[in-house]
Amino acid sequence: EAGVAQSPRYKIIEKRQSVAFWCNPISGHATLYWYQQILGQGPKLLIQFQNNGVVDDSQLPKDRFSAERLKGVDSTLKIQPAKLEDSAVYLCASSSLGGGSSYEQYFGPGTRLTVT
């Protein structure tokens, strides 16, 4: 089966600009996660969707970050305006609700954002 797809793979922007990342999860996966991985740190959850509803967005800086998952399939994460400290790799992951090992989170290749 096809894995989690993300685009773009790399993005360089200036501070105060806006940027959007796209994620297409594995077909049939109800749960989608966006993680932020700052250099030298482990990934940290930004937002979790189940279908098109938000389950956890407690760590999302809502003054500048937004995310949506229309129709419960693909998702977009937006930053507006970007700050230098937003430089990171943004990882998308998905999992199903089918039980057993289906709960495993499968990760996409990530989008590396550099804010200058």
Added chain:
Amino acid sequence: GNSVTQMEGPVTLSEEAFLTINCTYTATGYPSLFWYVQYPGEGLQLLLKATKADDKGSNKGFEATYRKETTSFHLEKGSVQVSDSAVYFCALRRSMYEKLTFGTGTRLTIIP
């Protein structure tokens, strides 16, 4: 809150050496424990997991045992290869529906 403390890196070993990467955790309840690996230029991949105390996860020659008494999940491999060079992340998850909480990662380099 939940947290994972991982052995500081980077770690450099010679091929065929024995590997241990330490991982301890703090969590309420009975979390599941994971090791993820990130090869250069690739996404995170699940390496192994354990879902209850005394479980041993294993894959590709790597092993880790869920030790509740010491709140640890150390990663081991008896004989490493150059192809094992990657960044390794220890992680926990309180329930199957929740997020993963990761450690900071350990960069492993194996030299021939």
